[in-house]
Amino acid sequence: MKIGTCVTFDGVDKIAKKLKDLQDHGFTTCQLLCWDPALWTPDNAQRLKEALDTAGVTPSAFWCGWTGPAVWDFYEGPLTLGLVPQAYRAMRIQQLCDGADFAKQLGITDVVTHMGFIPENPNDPVFAPFCEAVRTVARHLRENGQYLLFESGQETPVTMLRCFEEVGMDNLGVNLDTANLILYGRGDPVAALEVIGRYVRNLHAKDGRYPTNGHQLGQETPVGQGMVDFRAVFKKLHELGYDAHVTIEREITGEQQLTDILHAREYLAGIIKEEYGGNVVC
Numbered sequence: 001m002k003i004g005t006c007v008t009f010d011g012v013d014k015i016a017k018k019l020k021d022l023q024d025h026g027f028t029t030c031q032l033l034c035w036d037p038a039l040w041t042p043d044n045a046q047r048l049k050e051a052l053d054t055a056g057v058t059p060s061a062f063w064c065g066w067t068g069p070a071v072w073d074f075y076e077g078p079l080t081l082g083l084v085p086q087a088y089r090a091m092r093i094q095q096l097c098d099g100a101d102f103a104k105q106l107g108i109t110d111v112v113t114h115m116g117f118i119p120e121n122p123n124d125p126v127f128a129p130f131c132e133a134v135r136t137v138a139r140h141l142r143e144n145g146q147y148l149l150f151e152s153g154q155e156t157p158v159t160m161l162r163c164f165e166e167v168g169m170d171n172l173g174v175n176l177d178t179a180n181l182i183l184y185g186r187g188d189p190v191a192a193l194e195v196i197g198r199y200v201r202n203l204h205a206k207d208g209r210y211p212t213n214g215h216q217l218g219q220e221t222p223v224g225q226g227m228v229d230f231r232a233v234f235k236k237l238h239e240l241g242y243d244a245h246v247t248i249e250r251e252i253t254g255e256q257q258l259t260d261i262l263h264a265r266e267y268l269a270g271i272i273k274e275e276y277g278g279n280v281v282c
Helices: 012-024 042-055 086-105 127-143 157-167 189-199 230-240 255-276
Strands: 002-008 029-034 058-064 110-113 147-151 172-177 200-205 245-248
Touching (some): 002 255, 012 042, 029 086, 058 086, 058 245, 086 127, 127 147, 147 200, 157 172, 172 189, 200 230, 230 255, 245 255
Parallel strands (some): 002 029, 110 147, 147 172, 200 245
């Protein structure tokens, strides 16, 4: 089991220091995040690959963002996020394909994104066109030898499963965000594994609490201080045969972010060693 963290790629002039910091803190793996398609050039890919090699850091996945409005709440979120809003769908299909091509140049096979608030009702007129959009992206990634991973949270696990069945591609997977299911009030990550566990290819280790009103998401917390039962999560993952990447995500900035990430690594490593009975690689 490999424990890493998230690193945002926001320019080649900044990434070398970020990767050096990872190296200095003993991390050898990360999930790369990027929301700026203008950065996805062959030259940047080459320079980023050199920086990764120099730091001895291996990316487990590429978190591919997209442009246009993005509001992370229950009112504007369904209108702005992912491939669900028809107004931004064509643009974002192309951006996800472009991001996958960039990831391919880095040798990354797993491409992650938020798909948006997928309709619960399969008879909703938005559902079928949304699934066709996903199919278009998945076909492109399959030509690249890549997997398209849905980050969990904005849809129930059953809705995600229904989408996978409707799309019908064999290169769909899940980036299980342990906190998002709670933050969005969509369920519990342990129960979610009963539904979509066989599709999990990467993991965001994050913690949080359920929403307290109908407008805003719940509150993220440091790992171990929220509602996620990480021991039960890793027990279930072990039963499912998962032995890949654990990516710590802490969505704050400043010195406290690093403090919380390092604490999370120690906390999670102890649980993983107990549940898996083996070594943990950072």
